[in-house]
């Protein structure tokens with residue numbers, strides 16, 4: 001028996017979902033046949049004080065031999081995003097979602113390239129899926145050779161209409177040639193295209209690093225991508241429910 005999962009349904013020929021029409025939900029994925037739900041054909045250090053282009057002479061600090069001056073107040077040892085929560089002024093309709101995973105099926109596409117890092121991203125993502133209530137049997141993992149292959153794999157999973165969201169995990173590390181820019185750029189735009197073309201949320205859990213040691217403090221991007229995918233799935237479910245009223 002397959003379980004029923006909340007999967008997004010777009011287009012006019014499929015029933016709209018919502019709290020009121022639960023009974024019309026299509027069956028979720030029959031994942032029992034897929035051993036461990038893996039679809040395949042699958043075989044450190046401190047952060048820099050300031051991230052800057054190595055050849056940016058204007059930003060370079062000349063080596064005077066003197067002890068380094070203390071950091072200015074606005075420069076932190078690790079980059080921080082602006083604090084604070086979004087505030088919507090009162091009086092407006094707000095349509096939002098929560099990263100809830102109960103009764104949702106999730107597809108993960110993950111690159112084998114830079115496998116030590118992508119394994120940790122995957123562990124982070126799987127732990128978060130469990131925390132958020134996604135059943136193990138509702139998770140399908142599709143390993144692919146590299147980040148460049150993630151968009152096609154994400155699109156293929158999304159097109160099955162069996163997943164509430166897709167989480168894409170990878171790690172691209174800058175080398176000596178422009179290769180990094182092609183791989184990372186195509187990966188990002190291709191994943192966005194997969195989401196826009198299918199209407200299925202595709203979360204971007206791909207690290208784009210200047211140096212391998214930057215991975216250590218960023219592997220929680222796997223969990224962050226899971227929360228993003230689930231929140232987007234939830235807000236779309238709420239949108240469909242609101243539109244059906």
Ligand SMILES: Nc1c(NC[C@H](O)[C@H](O)[C@H](O)CO)[nH]c(=O)[nH]c1=O
Nearest residue numbers: 111113145146147148170171172173
């Ligand atoms: N250099 C990195 C790659 N390169 C491989 C490509 O993603 C792709 O698999 C190949 O070009 C065949 O199409 N992949 C990564 O995930 N990370 C890299 O740093």
Ligand SMILES: CC(=O)[C@@H](O)COP(=O)(O)O
Nearest residue numbers: 173174175176177179180
């Ligand atoms: C994705 C990359 O930038 C890297 O693997 C390629 O290295 P290189 O530019 O030295 O060929």
